[in-house]
Amino acid sequence: VRFIILGAALLMAAAAGQPDDLRRTVNDYTAQHQQAIVDELTTLLAIPNVAADTPNIRRNAEHLQRLLTKHGWHADILETAGNPLVFAETPLQPSLPVVLFYAHYDGQPVDVKKWTQGDPWEPVTRGAGSETRIYARSASDDKAPIVALLAANDALQAAGLARRVNVKLILDGEEEASSPSLVPAIARYKDRLRADLMVILDGPGHPSGRPTIAYGARGIATVDLTVYGPKSGIHSGNYGNWIPNPAMRLATLIASMKDDTGRVTVPGYYDAVPALSADERAMLDAVPDESARMLSAFGVAAPEQAFPKLQYALQYPTLNVRGMVSSFVGENARTIIPDRATAALDIRLVKETKADDLIAKLRTHVERQGYHLVDADPDDVARATHPKLARLRLNGPILSAFRTAVDEPRARAVVAALTQVFGQPPVQLRTLGGTVPIAPFIDALGCPALLMPIVNFDNNQHEENENLRLASFFDGIVTIAAVLRQ
Amino acid sequence: VRFIILGAALLMAAAAGQPDDLRRTVNDYTAQHQQAIVDELTTLLAIPNVAADTPNIRRNAEHLQRLLTKHGWHADILETAGNPLVFAETPLQPSLPVVLFYAHYDGQPVDVKKWTQGDPWEPVTRGAGSETRIYARSASDDKAPIVALLAANDALQAAGLARRVNVKLILDGEEEASSPSLVPAIARYKDRLRADLMVILDGPGHPSGRPTIAYGARGIATVDLTVYGPKSGIHSGNYGNWIPNPAMRLATLIASMKDDTGRVTVPGYYDAVPALSADERAMLDAVPDESARMLSAFGVAAPEQAFPKLQYALQYPTLNVRGMVSSFVGENARTIIPDRATAALDIRLVKETKADDLIAKLRTHVERQGYHLVDADPDDVARATHPKLARLRLNGPILSAFRTAVDEPRARAVVAALTQVFGQPPVQLRTLGGTVPIAPFIDALGCPALLMPIVNFDNNQHEENENLRLASFFDGIVTIAAVLRQ
Numbered sequence: 018v019r020f021i022i023l024g025a026a027l028l029m030a031a032a033a034g035q036p037d038d039l040r041r042t043v044n045d046y047t048a049q050h051q052q053a054i055v056d057e058l059t060t061l062l063a064i065p066n067v068a069a070d071t072p073n074i075r076r077n078a079e080h081l082q083r084l085l086t087k088h089g090w091h092a093d094i095l096e097t098a099g100n101p102l103v104f105a106e107t108p109l110q111p112s113l114p115v116v117l118f119y120a121h122y123d124g125q126p127v128d129v130k131k132w133t134q135g136d137p138w139e140p141v142t143r144g145a146g147s148e149t150r151i152y153a154r155s156a157s158d159d160k161a162p163i164v165a166l167l168a169a170n171d172a173l174q175a176a177g178l179a180r181r182v183n184v185k186l187i188l189d190g191e192e193e194a195s196s197p198s199l200v201p202a203i204a205r206y207k208d209r210l211r212a213d214l215m216v217i218l219d220g221p222g223h224p225s226g227r228p229t230i231a232y233g234a235r236g237i238a239t240v241d242l243t244v245y246g247p248k249s250g251i252h253s254g255n256y257g258n259w260i261p262n263p264a265m266r267l268a269t270l271i272a273s274m275k276d277d278t279g280r281v282t283v284p285g286y287y288d289a290v291p292a293l294s295a296d297e298r299a300m301l302d303a304v305p306d307e308s309a310r311m312l313s314a315f316g317v318a319a320p321e322q323a324f325p326k327l328q329y330a331l332q333y334p335t336l337n338v339r340g341m342v343s344s345f346v347g348e349n350a351r352t353i354i355p356d357r358a359t360a361a362l363d364i365r366l367v368k369e370t371k372a373d374d375l376i377a378k379l380r381t382h383v384e385r386q387g388y389h390l391v392d393a394d395p396d397d398v399a400r401a402t403h404p405k406l407a408r409l410r411l412n413g414p415i416l417s418a419f420r421t422a423v424d425e426p427r428a429r430a431v432v433a434a435l436t437q438v439f440g441q442p443p444v445q446l447r448t449l450g451g452t453v454p455i456a457p458f459i460d461a462l463g464c465p466a467l468l469m470p471i472v473n474f475d476n477n478q479h480e481e482n483e484n485l486r487l488a489s490f491f492d493g494i495v496t497i498a499a500v501l502r503q
Numbered sequence: 504v505r506f507i508i509l510g511a512a513l514l515m516a517a518a519a520g521q522p523d524d525l526r527r528t529v530n531d532y533t534a535q536h537q538q539a540i541v542d543e544l545t546t547l548l549a550i551p552n553v554a555a556d557t558p559n560i561r562r563n564a565e566h567l568q569r570l571l572t573k574h575g576w577h578a579d580i581l582e583t584a585g586n587p588l589v590f591a592e593t594p595l596q597p598s599l600p601v602v603l604f605y606a607h608y609d610g611q612p613v614d615v616k617k618w619t620q621g622d623p624w625e626p627v628t629r630g631a632g633s634e635t636r637i638y639a640r641s642a643s644d645d646k647a648p649i650v651a652l653l654a655a656n657d658a659l660q661a662a663g664l665a666r667r668v669n670v671k672l673i674l675d676g677e678e679e680a681s682s683p684s685l686v687p688a689i690a691r692y693k694d695r696l697r698a699d700l701m702v703i704l705d706g707p708g709h710p711s712g713r714p715t716i717a718y719g720a721r722g723i724a725t726v727d728l729t730v731y732g733p734k735s736g737i738h739s740g741n742y743g744n745w746i747p748n749p750a751m752r753l754a755t756l757i758a759s760m761k762d763d764t765g766r767v768t769v770p771g772y773y774d775a776v777p778a779l780s781a782d783e784r785a786m787l788d789a790v791p792d793e794s795a796r797m798l799s800a801f802g803v804a805a806p807e808q809a810f811p812k813l814q815y816a817l818q819y820p821t822l823n824v825r826g827m828v829s830s831f832v833g834e835n836a837r838t839i840i841p842d843r844a845t846a847a848l849d850i851r852l853v854k855e856t857k858a859d860d861l862i863a864k865l866r867t868h869v870e871r872q873g874y875h876l877v878d879a880d881p882d883d884v885a886r887a888t889h890p891k892l893a894r895l896r897l898n899g900p901i902l903s904a905f906r907t908a909v910d911e912p913r914a915r916a917v918v919a920a921l922t923q924v925f926g927q928p929p930v931q932l933r934t935l936g937g938t939v940p941i942a943p944f945i946d947a948l949g950c951p952a953l954l955m956p957i958v959n960f961d962n963n964q965h966e967e968n969e970n971l972r973l974a975s976f977f978d979g980i981v982t983i984a985a986v987l988r989q
Contacts, residue, residue: 235740241832247801253823254721254937256797257851258765258816259806264824264846265761272758275751279744311742315733316886320745327745335743338750339838340830346727346847350826358824360750361832365743400802451740 043498046172058164059140062153068123068194097198100190117185117212121192124155131481147488156485157476162218169497180501214427220470228443228496231468233420236366237452243359245406250353264343267358279321283382289369301328331450335365368420421465434503529984532658544650545626548639554609554680583684586676601669603698607678610641617967633974642971643962648704655983700913706956714929714982717954719906722852723938729845731892736839750829753844765807769868775855787814817936821851858901905942907951920989
C-alpha cells in the first residue's frame with residue numbers, strides 16, 4: 018500500500034513535468050535510433066563468444082574496442098594471463114565521482130541442437146509489440162548491457178544533458194569461466210580501474226519489470242562430508258543388524274544439522290548474523306512478493322518455515338545438501354552395507370559469516386555426534402580405534418559474499434535517481450541469494466558496488482534460446498541513463 | 504568350555520574304537536582314490552557353466568548324467584522352461600526315509616582378465632600339503648559337493664556299509680540366475696522329488712573348519728524410498744533456506760527409522776519375532792565367535808549395539824540402506840536443491856516377519872512423519888497440495904525366509920550322526936543372514952531342509968580365483984557320508 022501511495026504521489030509529480038523528463042528524453046532518443054541500436058547489438062551478438070574460443074574472443078574484444086571508440090570513448094584492450102579485458106572511459110571531469118561499470122562479453126557454451134534457430138550466433142528476432150525479442154547467445158547475458166550503456170550515454174549527449182558522474186567500463190572475457198584473470202589484472206591496472214562506485218550490469222531483472230538493484234550477493238563454500246563404513250561393501254544379509262551402515266549414519270548426522278523448520282541447529286551457525294534493523298526489514302518487505310508464482314513453478318506446496326519469506330531467507334547462511342551418494346540405487350543397486358556415504362554440501366555465506374568459522378562449527382558439531390574426523394581415507398589404525406569415522410573436506414576456493422551498506426551515499430544517489438526517473442523506488446534487494454564470481458574483484462577494488470540487472474527475468478540465461486525482450490532492454494537504457502544523471 | 508569337555512569325552516569314545524570308525528573308513532577310501540576323485544572333479548570343472556551359455560550348460564547336464572550313471576545312480580535329465588535339471592537316485596528301500604540333496608552345476612560369470620590362470624575353466628592345482636587347492640570357476644560353488652556326494656556313497660559301498668537313508672539328488676542349472684525354473688519344475692516332477700529331508704549342499708563352511716549346518720536363511724524384500732523436492736533441481740543460492748531440500752528430508756526420514764544403537768524404531772517392526780528360548784540362545788551362543796576377526800577384516804572398530812552378537816543380530820529382520828542418491832557428489836556436483844532423493848533399502852526377513860507387513864509398517868511410519876505417499880512421480884495437483892511428498896516402492900519379487908525347527912527329528916538325526924563321527928557337534932546356525940534363492944523351492948516341496956556347506960570359507964566364491972581347499976573337500980566327503988549313515 019505504501020508504494021501505491023508513493024507511486025501515486027510521484028505520478029502526480031510526473032504529471033507536473035518533473036521526474037519523468039529524463040525517461041521521456043531517453044525514450045525519444047531510443048525510439049528514433051532503435052534500428053541503429055539493435056543493429057549494433059546484433060552485430061556484436063554475431064561474434065561467437067565462448068570463453069575457450071580464443072580467436073573469436075579476440076574478435077569480440079577488438080570489435081568492442083572499435084565500437085566504443087566510435088561512440089567517443091577512450092577504449093583499450095588490457096591483456097591478462099587469459100582472455101583480454103576491454104577497458105573504456107569517457108573524458109574525466111576531476112570534480113565528479115567515478116562510476117565503474119562492469120559487464121562481460123563472453124557467453125555460456127551452447128548445445129546447438131537445442132536452439133530453435135540453429136546457430137545461436139545468428140541473431141533472430143521473433144514476437145511482436147512489447148514481446149519482440151532477439152534470440153541469440155549472450156543477447157541478455159551479457160552483451161545487451163554493453164550496448165545499453167553506449168546508448169544511454171549517447172542519449173544524454175544528444176539531449177545536451179551532462180553526465181553527473183565520470184564513467185569507466187571494464188568488460189570481462191571470462192565471466193562464464195569464473196573470471197580467473199580479473200583479480201590478478203587489478204595489480205596491473207589498478208589506477209585505471211579506480212572508482213567511487215562499481216555498477217555490475219549483469220543478471221535478470223525482477224519479474225515485476227521494475228528497475229532493480231542489489232546491494233550484495235551471498236558467497237559460497239562447498240564441503241564434502243563422508244561417513245566411513247566397512248573397507249568395502251559387505252553382504253547386507255550376512256552382516257545386516259551388526260556392521261554399522263554408513264548411509265544410515267550419514268543420514269542421522271545430516272538430520273542432526275537442521276530442525277524440521279529448516280533452521281540450522283549446528284551451534285552458533287547464525288551467531289555472526291546481525292539482527293535486521295527496522296529499515297532493513299522494511300526494505301525486505303518492500304520487495305514484490307513473487308512467492309506464489311515461484312512455488313507453483315517449482316511444484317512445491319510450502320516453503321521451509323525457518324525463514325518463510327524468501328527475502329528474509331536470503332539474509333542468512335545456508336547449509337544445503339546439493340548431492341548425496343552411497344553405493345547405488347536403481348538398476349545397479351546391490352544388497353550390501355556400503356563402504357561409505359558422502360553428502361556434498363554447499364554453504365552460502367552472507368557478508369558477516371566467514372566460511373572458515375562455519376566449517377569449524379560444522380566440524381565441532383560432527384565431533385560432538387561421536388565422530389573422529391580424518392583428513393584422508395582412514396587407515397587400519399584409525400579404523401580399529403574409532404567406532405565412528407568421518408571426513409569433512411573443503412572443496413575448491415571459497416567465494417566471498419559482498420554487501421554494500423544500504424546507507425552508502427553512492428548507493429543512495431543511485432536509488433534517488435531511479436526513484437525520480439521512474440516515479441517509484443527501484444526493487445531493492447539487500448542481497449542476492451546466489452554468488453557472483455565478481456565478488457573477489459569487488460573486494461580487491463575496495464569500492465562500494467551495486468548489481469544492476471536490466472534484462473528480462475525470463476531470458477533463458479545459460480540455456481538454449483537465450484533471448485532479450487527489447488522493451489526491457491529499452492527500459493534498461495533509461496535505468497542506466499538515470500545512473501549517469503544521478 | 505562345554506565343547507572341550509564334550510569333545511574330550513567323544514575323543515575317549517573314539518579311542519575306544521566307536522565314533523571315529525566311519526571317519527577313518529571314508530578317509531581311507533578317499534586316500535586310496537584321491538587321484539580318481541580329483542580327476543572327476545577337474546573334468547567336470549573343465550566344462551564352462553555360466554547359466555546363459557546354453558550349449559555348455561547342456562554339456563554339463565549330459566556329462567553329469569553319465570557320471571552319475573557310471574557310479575550306479577539312476578540319472579535323468581529333467582527338462583524345464585530354462586536350463587535342464589539333473590535328477591538322480593539310488594535304488595530306493597521303501598522302509599528308509601528319503602534325503603533329497605540339492606546342488607547346482609551352473610556358476611557365476613567370469614572376468615577372465617582377473618584370473619591368475621587365465622581360463623577359469625582350465626582347473627589349476629596350487630599350494631601344498633593341507634593347503635593344496637584347485638582353482639577354477641565352480642570349484643567350490645557348487646561342483647565340488649556333487650563329486651563329494653558320489654565319493655561318499657562309493658566309500659560306503661566299498662566298505663560294505665549300507666546307507667540308512669534313501670538318496671535323491673537334484674542338480675540346478677540356473678542357481679546363479681536365481682533358479683527361475685526350479686519351482687515351476689515341481690509341478691511336473693513332484694513325485695520324483697518327494698523326500699523327508701532336503702539337504703542343500705551349497706555355500707562356504709564355518710571358518711573354524713568344523714562341519715556346519717544351517718537351519719534356515721533370511722528372506723529379502725527391497726524397496727526404494729524417494730522424497731520429492733522441486734520439479735527440477737533449482738539454484739541453491741537463489742532458493743536455499745526457502746525451498747525444502749529433499750536430500751535433507753530423506754536423511755531426516757531415514758534417521759527417524761533407527762536409533763543410535765541400530766535398532767529399528769518403526770513401530771511394531773520386531774513384533775512378529777518370537778522371543779528366543781533358552782535352547783535357542785544356547786545354540787546361538789555355541790557358534791564359535793569370529794567377531795574379532797570379522798571386525799578387523801572389515802576395518803570396523805565396533806558393531807552396532809542393538810544386537811551386539813552377530814548370531815543374535817541374524818535372528819531379526821533388518822532395515823538396511825543399500826544405496827542412497829540425490830543429484831551428484833564429486834566432479835559432477837552442482838550447487839542446487841535437488842529434485843529428489845532416493846534411498847534403496849533392503850529388508851532381510853526372518854521366517855515370522857512377512858515383507859508385506861513390514862512394508863505396511865514402514866508406510867505408516869513415513870506417513871506419520873507428515874508425508875503424503877504417492878504411487879508414481881507426483882503430478883501438479885499433488886505437488887500443490889502436499890508439503891511433503893514421498894514414494895515407497897517395492898522392487899522385484901520378495902524372496903521368503905525359511906527355517907527348519909531345531910527339534911525337527913530329521914535334523915536331530917543329522918546332528919547326532921555328525922556329532923558321533925566328528926566327536927563334537929557341528930557348528931549349528933539357526934539362520935544364515937543372507938538369502939538363498941532356493942527358499943521358494945523348499946517352501947513348495949514342503950519338507951524340512953538343512954543347509955550343509957562343506958567347502959572352505961575362503962573359496963573366493965563369485966569372484967576371480969575361486970578355489971577349493973582339498974582338505975576341506977575330503978572332510979566334506981566324511982560329512983556327507985555321516986548323513987547317509989545317520
